[in-house]
Amino acid sequence: MCIRGTKSTDELRSVLRDLSILTKPHSKTFMRRNLIRPFEDAEPVEFLSQKNGTGLFAVASHSKKRPFNLVFGRCFGGRLLDMVELGLTGVGSLSEAPTAGADMSAPAEEVEGEEGEEDEESEEAPAAAAAAAAAAGSSSTAVAESRGATPQIGMRPCMVFVGAGWETEPQFATLRNIFLDMFRGVPVRPGDGMLLTSFSWCICVTQASAETFHLRSYTIDLRRSGTKTPKVALRDMGFHMDATLRRYQPADAAMMKAATTIPAQARASRKKNMSKDAVGDTYGRVHMERQDFSTLKLRANRASKFDRRERRSGAAEEDEDAAAETAEAGSERAKRSRRADA
Numbered sequence: 001m002c003i004r005g006t007k008s009t010d011e012l013r014s015v016l017r018d019l020s021i022l023t024k025p026h027s028k029t030f031m032r033r034n035l036i037r038p039f040e041d042a043e044p045v046e047f048l049s050q051k052n053g054t055g056l057f058a059v060a061s062h063s064k065k066r067p068f069n070l071v072f073g074r075c076f077g078g079r080l081l082d083m084v085e086l087g088l089t090g091v092g093s094l095s096e097a098p099t100a101g102a103d104m105s106a107p108a109e110e111v112e113g114e115e116g117e118e119d120e121e122s123e124e125a126p127a128a129a130a131a132a133a134a135a136a137g138s139s140s141t142a143v144a145e146s147r148g149a150t151p152q153i154g155m156r157p158c159m160v161f162v163g164a165g166w167e168t169e170p171q172f173a174t175l176r177n178i179f180l181d182m183f184r185g186v187p188v189r190p191g192d193g194m195l196l197t198s199f200s201w202c203i204c205v206t207q208a209s210a211e212t213f214h215l216r217s218y219t220i221d222l223r224r225s226g227t228k229t230p231k232v233a234l235r236d237m238g239f240h241m242d243a244t245l246r247r248y249q250p251a252d253a254a255m256m257k258a259a260t261t262i263p264a265q266a267r268a269s270r271k272k273n274m275s276k277d278a279v280g281d282t283y284g285r286v287h288m289e290r291q292d293f294s295t296l297k298l299r300a301n302r303a304s305k306f307d308r309r310e311r312r313s314g315a316a317e318e319d320e321d322a323a324a325e326t327a328e329a330g331s332e333r334a335k336r337s338r339r340a341d342a
Contacts, residue, residue, distance in 0.1 A: 001054050002029045003036055003045075005061030005069075012060035012068060014093045018239045019058055021094065022217075023182060024153050028052055037061075038071050039247055042080040049075040056182050066246065072178045073249075076259040082251035084175045089212075090242035151201040151219065156185040158199055158220070163207025171248045172207065179205065196230075197222065201237065215241040 002016040013031065020029040036044045036059055045057055059071040066087065073083025151157070159180060165172040183203065201219045208214055218234040225231040251259075273285040 001048060001052060001057040002027060003034055003048070003057060003059045004031050005037075005059055006033050006035055007062045008060050009062050009068065011088065011091045012062060012070065014095075015070065015088070015091055015241065016058065016060050018094050019182075022151075022157075022239070026185065028054060038073055038080070038083055039085065039249065045073070046075060046078055046080055050078045055081075056178065069246070070243070072175065072182075074178060074181065074251075076255060079255070080249075081255060081259060082174055082178075083249050084171060084178065085246040085248065086243040087246050088241060088243050090240070092238050092240040094237060094239045096238040154185060155198065155200050157183050157217075158202035159183065160202060160204040161207075162204065163213075165207045165210070166205075169210075170250060171245050172213070174248070174250065175245075176205075179203070202234070211245045213243060213245075215243070 002020045004013065004016060016029065016031070020027045030048075034044070038045050038057075038059055045059070049055060049057065055075050057071075057073050057075070059073075061069045061071075063069065066085075068088040070086045070088055071083055072086070074081040161176055163172075166176045167173060199220055201217065204216045204218070206214045206216075217237040217239045219237055221233040221235055222230040223233055273287075275283050275285075277283065
């Protein structure tokens, strides 16, 4: 839910509109004035969460005490879970992108432009790409897909968090989880594969200091590289935020445990003699009986034939030596018996 407070500014309303566009079709926008102050009274937010069936919210407000205020939070089971308050110091809109693209707020068939606009763009795009490739000294034509300044509806972004504070600081860790929940879209099952072309945009959030961060958004262009792996180029989408952390309300331990519990039906069944490491590689353990290598049939070659001949000749010599020793022993016994008779 993107909710407008009692007082707001054009910058805050622009941020709410962009958040609604980037999270479609899973977003709802309330652009009328609403008397909502989550840190003072959570009941209005909980009521809207239950009524609309949403667990995430963003409330924009502006006052002399807290100018350019933006609150991100989550609800679970109709109750407020956690929230983080931000003070915006710089914002950018999707409408300010260097290259204008399709508007996600309206279906493709309803978007209308001036006559001849599509032909001009289709002719200028290859020419600009060819000029850039020639300037770079590339022999191949740089390419690309023309995706526009905004991604298609339902496309999930690649999330990049730069800085140690996203894992060590509670405020940043909570804000990171909220961003991941907000932009994750429809979850993908572990066994399902993903196409490289499905990654059409990304969000990079960089920690600047102990209380500030910068959020930037880019479209991902896959260009020809002469190999199977394409060359990746980032293009600014225009939407960005520079913010400072203000108030923070952590989640209750018992409620967080209930919210993060995986149902038994959705839990992956453990397979016997199979395990995974930290990077997701699967390992299996196979139990086998001890094999008798003496019965193993090897490939016949000249060397093995010579070895067999040598073994046979050696065995024949051993048999002759054994027969000679047996004959000598028999003659000695005969001599002793004759001496005893004499």
